[in-house]
Amino acid sequence: MSESLYKKMIVTVYVMSMFMVAMDATIVNVALSTIGAEFGVPASATSAVNIGYVVSLAMMLPIAGWMGDRFGSKRVLMSALSTFIMASVLCGFAENQWMLNVFRILQGAGAGFFAPVGMSILFRTFSPEERPKLSRVIIVPIALAPALGPIVGGYLVDALSWRWIFYINVPIGLVALVLMSIYIKERKEASVGRFDLKGFALSLPGLGTLIYALIQAPVKGWSDPQVYLLALVGVVLLIVLVKVELQDQAPMLNLRLFEDQSFRVMSLIGMFSAAGLFGMLYVFPLMYQNALGVSAFQTGLTMFPEALGLMVASQLMPWSLKKLGIRRLMLLSLFGSIVIFTLLALFVEANPWVIRGLMIGVGIFLGHAVTASQITAFQTISKPQMSQATTLHNVQKRFGGVIGVAILASVIGSDSSEASSLVAYQWALGGSAMFIGLCFITMLTFKERKDTTEQNEVKAASG
Incomplete structure (x- = not known):
C-alpha cells in the first residue's frame, strides 16, 4: 500500500469517527421532546440523555491517550468504535428513560477515545509541515456535523422514529471499522509512563456524583437532599483530586x-x-x-x-x-x-x-x-x-x-x-x-x- 493511500485512509477513518461523535452531541436535541412524551417524563428530565453522553465522553479523555500508547492505538480505537456502535443499537432498543440514559453513557465512553487516540495516529503520520493543510480537512466534522445533527435528527423523528437517530450510526461505524481493520497500522509506545490510578480513582466518583446531582436537579430541584448532598460529596472529592494532582509528579490532569x-x-x-x-x-x-x-x-x-x-x-x-x-x-x-x-x-x-x-x-x-x-x-x-x-x-x-x-x-x-x-x-x-x-x-x-x-x-x- 502506498504512503499516499495510507494517509488518505487514516484521514477518512478519523473524519468518519469524529463526524459521528460531533453529530451525536446535537442530533438528539430535536428528539428530546418526542422521547420525553413517549417515556412520560418532563422535558427538563430529558437533559440526562445529553449530560450522560457528554460526561462519559469527557471522563474517558484523560485515560484515552495512555491506553492507546500502552495497548496499541489501533486496538484501542477499534474497541472504542465497536463499543460506540453496540451502544447506538442499544439506545435504539431502549424501552424507558433509565435504559436510554445508561446506554448513552456507554456510547459516550466509546466516543471519548476517538479524538485523543485518532489525533495521535494523525500526528504520527503527518509531519508538522503537512498539518496546516490537514487541519482544513479534519475541521469538517467539527464544524458541519453539529449543525447537520438537528436537521438529520428532525427528519428521522418526523419520517421514521426517534430510534433511528441512533441506528444511523451503525452503517457509518461499520464502514469505518472495516477500513480501520484493513488499512491502519498498529502502534505502541516503547516506554509508557505509569498510570495515575489515584487521580483516576478520585475523578470517577467525584465527577460521577456531581454529574448525577446535576442530572437530578432539573427533576427534583436543588433543595432536594439527594441532590445537594451528592453535589457536596462530588465537590469534596474533586477538591481532594486537585490536591493530589498538584502533588503528583506525573498527574492524570496537570x-x-x-x-x-x-x-x-x-x-x-x-x-x-x-x-x-x-x-x-x-x-x-x-x-x-x-x-x-x-x-x-x-x-x-x-x-x-x-x-x-x-x-x-x-x-x-x-x-x-x-x-x-x-x-x-x-x-x-x-x-x-x-x-x-x-x-x-x-x-x-x-x-x-x-x-x-x-x-x-x-x-x-x-x-x-x-x-x-x-x-x-x-x-x-x-x-x-x-x-x-x-x-x-x-x-x-x-x-x-x-x-x-x-x-x-x-x-x-x-x-x-x-x-x-x-x-x-x-x-x-x-x-x-x-x-x-x-x-x-x-x-x-x-x-x-x-x-x-x-x-x-x-x-x-x-x-
Whole structure:
C-alpha cells in the first residue's frame, strides 16, 4: 500500500469517527421532546440523555491517550468504535428513560477515545509541515456535523422514529471499522509512563456524583437532599483530586498548566462558552417544539445556519486577527455573541428567517471567539506538555457543556407548566447569554503580549 493511500485512509477513518461523535452531541436535541412524551417524563428530565453522553465522553479523555500508547492505538480505537456502535443499537432498543440514559453513557465512553487516540495516529503520520493543510480537512466534522445533527435528527423523528437517530450510526461505524481493520497500522509506545490510578480513582466518583446531582436537579430541584448532598460529596472529592494532582509528579490532569496566563484564561473562556452554546442548543429545540409547536425537521432547519456562520468565521479569522489583535477580537466577538443570544431570548416568536439570521450571527461571533481562544490557549505551552494541555482543555470544555445543559434544564424545570410556557424557555436562553457574559468578564483579565499576537497571526494564516 502506498504512503499516499495510507494517509488518505487514516484521514477518512478519523473524519468518519469524529463526524459521528460531533453529530451525536446535537442530533438528539430535536428528539428530546418526542422521547420525553413517549417515556412520560418532563422535558427538563430529558437533559440526562445529553449530560450522560457528554460526561462519559469527557471522563474517558484523560485515560484515552495512555491506553492507546500502552495497548496499541489501533486496538484501542477499534474497541472504542465497536463499543460506540453496540451502544447506538442499544439506545435504539431502549424501552424507558433509565435504559436510554445508561446506554448513552456507554456510547459516550466509546466516543471519548476517538479524538485523543485518532489525533495521535494523525500526528504520527503527518509531519508538522503537512498539518496546516490537514487541519482544513479534519475541521469538517467539527464544524458541519453539529449543525447537520438537528436537521438529520428532525427528519428521522418526523419520517421514521426517534430510534433511528441512533441506528444511523451503525452503517457509518461499520464502514469505518472495516477500513480501520484493513488499512491502519498498529502502534505502541516503547516506554509508557505509569498510570495515575489515584487521580483516576478520585475523578470517577467525584465527577460521577456531581454529574448525577446535576442530572437530578432539573427533576427534583436543588433543595432536594439527594441532590445537594451528592453535589457536596462530588465537590469534596474533586477538591481532594486537585490536591493530589498538584502533588503528583506525573498527574492524570496537570493542573499546574493553569499557571500559564494564556492557557488559564482561554480554557475558562472555552468552558463558559461551551456552557452557553450547548445550553442554547439544548433549550432552543425544546422551546421551538414544545412552546411554539414547530416540527422537529423545521426546528433543525432553523438551527442549521449556525454552521454557516461558523464557516464564515473560519474564513474571516486570519483577517480579523491581523486587524484587531487577540484581545480586541475576543472582546468584540464575545460582546456580539451576548447581544445575539439576548435577541434570541427576547424574540423567539419572530419570523423563522429572523431566527435563522440570528443563528448565523451566533456562528460568526462565537465562532471567532472560540477559534481565537483555541489558537491562543496553547501558544506558550511547551511541546512535552502539549498532550496534557489538550487533555485538560478538552475535559474542561466538556464539563462546561454539562454544567450549561444542567443549569438551563433546571431553569426550564422550575416552571410547573414547562411543556407550554414560553417564558421559562426564554429565561433559559437568557442564561446562555449570561454564560457568554462570564467569558467577556474573564477576557477582561487577559493581558496581551505583542509576541503572542504575532504568533497567532501566523498560525491563523497557516491553519
